[in-house]
Amino acid sequence: MATMKAAVFEKPGVIKVKDVPVPEISDDEVLIKVKYTGICGTDWSIYNGWYSADKLPMIPGHEFSGVIAKVGKKAKGLKEGDKVTADINMGCGTCFYCIKGQSLLCDSFTQLGIHTDGTFAEYVKAPWKQVHILPDSLSFEAGAFVEPVSCVIHAAKAMNAALASSVVVIGCGLGVLHARMAVLRACAPVIVVGDNEKRLKIAKDMGADYIIDINKTADPVAEVIKLTGGRGADYAIEAVGKTSTYEQAFAMLRRGGTLSAFGITGEQDTMKIRPFEFVLGEKKITGSCAGVGSDVPDAITLLASGRIKPEPLFSMKIPLEDLEWALHELRKDPNLFKIFVSPEISKREIL
Ligand SMILES: [Zn+2]
Ligand SMILES: [Zn+2]
Structure with missing residues (x-):
């Protein structure tokens, strides 16, 4: 079985970077090779066991960009090599709220990287319908900033x-x-x-x-x-x-x-x-709970057009191994804002 490196939140206060199986995709999913993941306050809450504690051990990470590595049989309009991000909010599609178009209020509301394994890893899987292609004009860093926008x-x-x-x-x-x-x-x-x-x-x-x-x-x-x-x-x-x-x-x-x-x-x-x-x-x-549906392509539009120029908010890129350090550092240093984690780099880079 193929393995990948991932930051596993084992229990509150304990992160281990280790080899885990690469996620297996269904016909309705795609496999994405993760480029960057922005660290979010929610990750700190999960680390401390304040949020999603019942899901541990898990791999958080939800503000991300990457490249499609494998496409499920039923996926349409997506191919290997596409530069992408994803709408992380997965409603059940059938409850009262989902039918009303209010999937954020879904009875069994699930977010990728918050309730299911996310992107502090080399690979992540996502339902193809949630995946959005990023234009060439958008950097991978800005792509990882689509979710907060x-x-x-x-x-x-x-x-x-x-x-x-x-x-x-x-x-x-x-x-x-x-x-x-x-x-x-x-x-x-x-x-x-x-x-x-x-x-x-x-x-x-x-x-x-x-x-x-x-x-x-x-x-x-x-x-x-x-x-x-x-x-x-x-x-x-x-x-x-x-x-x-x-x-x-x-x-x-x-x-x-x-x-x-x-x-x-x-x-x-x-x-x-x-x-x-x-x-x-x-x-x-x-x-307002999160960005969902059309909010995601709208964020891509505003970032790609330069209407929002987020670069002054980007602080640092770090390897996966430094995630725990960075979670603490973000609490200590008020001048740090967005830190991107990458499984592909081996040393810290100030932005
Ligand atoms: Zn977030
Ligand atoms: Zn629902």
Whole structure:
């Protein structure tokens, strides 16, 4: 049996890089030789046993690009050598939600690399219908960044900001991309609130009108209200994942404004909202879980056309063996953003 190198998350806190069997594909699947996988906060959660603990041992990794190595008999429009990524969200196709076209809410929701073996390995298998071809103009690194961009696109579609409306983003991780998306939708002003000078600068370079560094601003809510004609923003996006910043985002909205919930809090965390704000204030909240379906080719389009230029967010490439080191390093160094893992390289490369 053919084997491959993979980073196996054995149990919480333990990763072993070892040889495992190359996945066998069915007629409905393709085998992909992995080029790069971006490390995501979800991988840290799986590593610590906070998420998908019942799936261990497993091989995570879900933000990826690669080349098709083998095609299942029923796969259409794909061939060996195609440069690809995949929509990682696999709905069952038959439940109430899947039939409604809301596969992210599927009763048996499954994500490649989160609930099933993923791409911290030399090869991964994926259903052919989930696979998307990447254009030549897109680098493999940017190809591995399609998944996070698709998540931002999904949230942007749900929020559906109107032209010339004001948008505040809290958070300067993927928040930087939310700001870019707001700029692309002709929103103004676009305000980014964050705690990292370097990333706030990237947000500004990507077109944000104002940045608010919370290390230098005592009351970011008051500041946003001041910058939006004393009313508050039309839209607020929470891209941190803390109760306190959710409450702040809600307080930054004008009457009738919409909060986009993007940052993932603890499952049991609760926030305080007065129902009054929904009734007399007509405020709204839109949720968004991941990028799915058309969000994926839409992300490819925006990256390949240069509407989104993600390179300033790329920090480093590392070999598979350094994955555990990198998971810890990402917690320690706030200036690191996207680290790509590659089974094909043997030493670290700063980007
Ligand atoms: Zn991710
Ligand atoms: Zn379903």
